[in-house]
Amino acid sequence: MDREEPKIFACRAGAEFGEKICSELNHIYTKKEDLKGFQLGKSKVTQFADTELKVEILENVRDNDIFLVQSLTNKSMEHSINENLMEMLIFIDALRRAKASRITLVAPNMAYSRQDKQKGREPITAKLVAKIISSAGADGLITMDLHADQVAGFYDIGIDNLHGSTLIMEYLKEKFGSLSDWVFASPDAGGAARAEHYAKRLNAGYAISSKRRDYSQANKVEKIYVLGDVEGKKVCIVDDIISSAGTLVHAAREIHKKGAVEVYAAVTHAIFNEPASERLTEIYKEGILKEVIGIDTVTHSKRFKLENPWFREISAAPLLAKAIRNINRGLSVSKLYE
Ligand code: R5P
Secondary structure, eight states, rough: OOOOOEEEEOOOOGGHHHHHHHHHHHHSSSTTEEEEOOOOOOEEEEEESSSSEEEEEOOOOTOOOOEEEEEESSSSSSSOOHHHHHHHHHHHHHHTTOOSSSEEEEEEEOTTOOOOOTTTOOOOOOHHHHHHHHHHHHEEEEEOOOOOOGGGOOOEEEEEEHHHHHHHHHHHHHHHHHTEEEEESSSSSSGHHEEEHHHHTTTTTEEEEEEETTTSSSTTEEEEEEEOTTTTEEEEEEEESSSSSHHHHHHHHHHHTOSSSSSEEEEEEOOOOHHHHHHOOOOHHTTOOEEEEEEEEEOOOOOHHHHTTTTEEOOOOHHHHHHHHHHHHOOSSSGGOO
16 A cells, blocks of 8 residues: 655654654655655644643644654653653544544653563553553554563554664774674673674674672662673673663673773663762763763753763664654565664
């Protein structure tokens, strides 16, 4: 079926990232003279005194192929993840009722995906969120590095879970050339396959850390053991998320102690919850950590980026724009990695 070109909308917290996607789409689509180019669709969000939200779609979307961008974790705004999630659901409902033919969510950091298994009487919130998104009326989801691949199975809609490692490897190769004398390290046993993937693709070595958490204190990492040869090597610690940076800081200190000459970190979702930036600034100033590479699946303010020289942000927008084009045209998304 021949579809019209995609239309891009964004929730408030996703507007900055949505603009980046539009600008990338303007590069990859050959401009037709009668087209203004891609820009965010018009919408209006009203917040009532009791904090309830209303979303209005201010242009025709009947029978259109809509991509709705939301940055669920936007650290440059006051909105909580829960507010952003609710706004996204209301937005989907508004688009559905305005007769869009297909609605694909573009949520590069899918919140709640870490709550993917049950311990005792806990909820499986990743599954709950997946169900709510389908009920709201989304037809598909484009996201990046869900905490565990099996979380994709919670969704009953088409899901494209893109790999941040592709972008990180491109960046590293461009900056350092050959990485065959590097070691890719995971900060915990759960991330061993990720480190091995980098090592295989880049013909480099790999190391695994084993982390013991003290569950009596939220987020506190107890001790890290490093398995693998890091002495005299440049080491890049790879992970999906930095939250409080406890895991990373412990691993970086241990790897440095074991004789690594330079330590880098690369993650998909650089969330940096408190006290991450203090912790990372400290080990950067001590000369232990050289750089933290993070993808813009989480939106940070310009000020944050200026104040934290150890942070290097790379953008997922070019890859996501290509994924949007391919989904719209019914083409393969995995081909984008070849
Ligand atoms: C754990 O399974 C994850 O891959 C991350 O290592 C963890 O969530 C990071 O958390 P934090 O930065 O608070 O140590």
